[in-house]
Amino acid sequence: MKIIKAPLSTEDIEQLKMGEEVLVEGVIYVARDAAHKKMVQSIQVGEDLPFDLQGQLIYYAGPCPAPPGKVIGSAGPTTSGRMDAYAPLFIERGLKGMIGKGPRDKGVIESMQKYGAVYLAAVGGAGAYLAQRILAADIVAYPELGPESILKLTVKDFPCIVAIDSQGNDIYDRPNGSEKK
Template sequence: MKRIQAPLQEEVVRSLRVGDEVLIDGVIYAARDAAHKRMAEAIAQNLALPFNPQGQIIYYVGPCPAPPGRVIGSAGPTTSGRMDAYTPALLERGLRAMIGKGERSQAVVQAMQRYGAVYLAAVGGAGVYLAERIIAVETVAYPELGPEALLKLEVESFPCIVAIDAYGGNIYQEVRNRVKCPEYKEGKHDEKR
């Protein structure tokens, strides 16, 4: 288990390898579909982003509202693939890591290699377990998006697994390559991917 400090130093990012388990301390940003769309529009119009992505981590999450006495409600990762279209432009601007769940597109994996970034998986469905590791929350932009607002989160020992590293190492691809089910004959139906 490696402990890493956010924002991330480039050498830390480049030292991580697929399968490594990490604990994150520090500040990360929460953004999902609607916030990414807004950021992409800002980039297209040459406007400033609500935060400088240099060295930062974006966590794909839309948390539940905070119950009384807590800083945040349930807060597990959402499916990262929906952010694929927006991610390369953020990586180009210095984003060093994304936290989510599920696979990424080839374009994202390539951009991660080009700019030096990692993709971290948090356990999907463990919303309460992960919320416990978030100790402070601040709304940075787009409050009108409700659960999709852009947030700044302070985390302590936030547990993740390196799912895709800066060298193209990919845990999902490794598992798919190992798929063993002799009874199931591939290619009988048109594959989507």
Template sequence: MVKKITTPLTEETVAGLHAGDSVLITGTIYTGRDLAHKELVDAIEAGKDLPFDPHGAIIYYVGPSPAPPGKPIGSAGPTTSYRMDSFAPLLMEKGLKGMIGKGNRTQPVLDAMKKYRAVYFAAVGGAAALIAKSIKDARVIAYEDLGPEAVRELKVEDFPAIVVNDMYGEDLYEKGMAEYRRE
């Protein structure tokens, strides 16, 4: 069954998500990858405001390709998440509730998801042209000089993702791999 969820994510929405759930996300999400995460964390540490309200927010780890004429965004699939792991716990502490990316997270991030009640979604890596269809609008809101790494506000409708890590500590990567391992 596919669950439809909307942003910002509430405590209740997060509590209802479990590893293995397929979801369609509608609302506003924010992009950020390697350099943007460094900027965001530097801003928090310097006591400055973030370019978006982190409470209940979802960050999508993506550096889209440029928008061709007539389209709001270029291809926009997830990038590998672990590179953001050293920054993610602080963002969750500030209210971040969701992260969309691909690939395994490290233990401090898994621990932070339980502590701050947040969830990690996987989008299909390399399905970038398909995913772009669910992005209706995109605008750069910070760090424009970073090019593909700038922070964008995306309006999404039925953005497809899968819950990998829920706030209860379940991990679909571990579960799925164990189920099909035949070594």
């Protein structure tokens, strides 16, 4: 299976095609609802973000606490659609990839095409399995948000499928599949 290194290069992104199964390796950032809201507020008032979005991959997740002897608890993807309101602004600011589960709206897909970004789906509900592919986890920002804090993860052999590629091909866009909003 193809291995892709995070942060992603422009060539990597262009080559990734919808439906392709990949293994992610490298550094990715965990952020979900509350962290997105805070980051957007920071952008609006011109504050620095907790991490530079340039070239990065954000993983939509809210892991369980780490049991003793483990770097992280169960850590599967959450529903990406809830971040659709925030994602285009991040993509405009340099975000190159997102990992989550479920479909994205038109606004996100159009931004991905315009700025060259990719959306990967991980297996939802496989948090115990995916946690084993996470080698390190550190809190980067917003510890007060608990499970919604921003984390920096080092991952290896983290299985994903290219759900929406940078040309806008969408695995969820099937005649009988999930409806487009």
